[in-house]
Amino acid sequence: MNKNNKIIGILGGMGPQASAHLVKLLVDKSAKEFKAKNCEDFPEIILDSMPHPDFIASRQNSKIVVEMLKERIKNMEKMNVSVFALACNTAHIMLNLLKVASKTPFISMIDEVVKQVEGMEIKKIGLLASPTTFKSGLFQKGNWVGKESLSSHQRLNLIPWK
Numbered sequence: 001m002n003k004n005n006k007i008i009g010i011l012g013g014m015g016p017q018a019s020a021h022l023v024k025l026l027v028d029k030s031a032k033e034f035k036a037k038n039c040e041d042f043p044e045i046i047l048d049s050m051p052h053p054d055f056i057a058s059r060q061n062s063k064i065v066v067e068m069l070k071e072r073i074k075n076m077e078k079m080n081v082s083v084f085a086l087a088c089n090t091a092h093i094m095l096n097l098l099k100v101a102s103k104t105p106f107i108s109m110i111d112e113v114v115k116q117v118e119g120m121e122i123k124k125i126g127l128l129a130s131p132t133t134f135k136s137g138l139f140q141k142g143n144w145v146g147k148e149s150l151s152s153h154q155r156l157n158l159i160p161w162k
Contacts, residue, residue, distance in 0.1 A: 008043055009081035009104070011069055013050035014088035022087040023047055046079060048072050056090060056132045066094050070101040077104055085109070089129055093136045110138050 012019025
């Protein structure tokens with residue numbers, strides 16, 4: 001069991017490779033930045049890699065996937081998860097609906113990207129993402145109440161099809 005008893009819950013399967021990559025990033029970061037060495041030094045991570053219908057191609061499937069994820073959230077909250085993360089950029093189009101269904105906070109990948117570029121001397125940012133991620137405006141509009149977007153920093157202007 002980890003020392004601080006914090007548990008990271010990852011809702012994955014929306015690209016199982018992305019889920020596996022996120023777990024690897026967390027483990028690598030723990031070793032590098034927090035000097036985790038022995039098993040008990042690493043954070044407890046619960047990955048729920050959930051097979052699901054294609055929510056990108058079908059709005060009806062999107063509703064189904066939201067309900068599936070809400071059920072997973074309830075189950076993971078029973079395991080005392082301290083924070084949730086979605087391992088998929090595009091799945092963040094559902095984040096506000098999931099936040100409402102949870103007592104546990106979520107870390108938004110989009111918000112974290114914006115935080116990382118704040119204060120940097122970067123003039124332009126190119127974003128590689130699915131067409132659905134672009135069309136949803138997740139990065140461009142700052143869909144979170146009280147949150148800024150990359151466009152608000154006048155940097156996100158390299159969109160592949162423009």
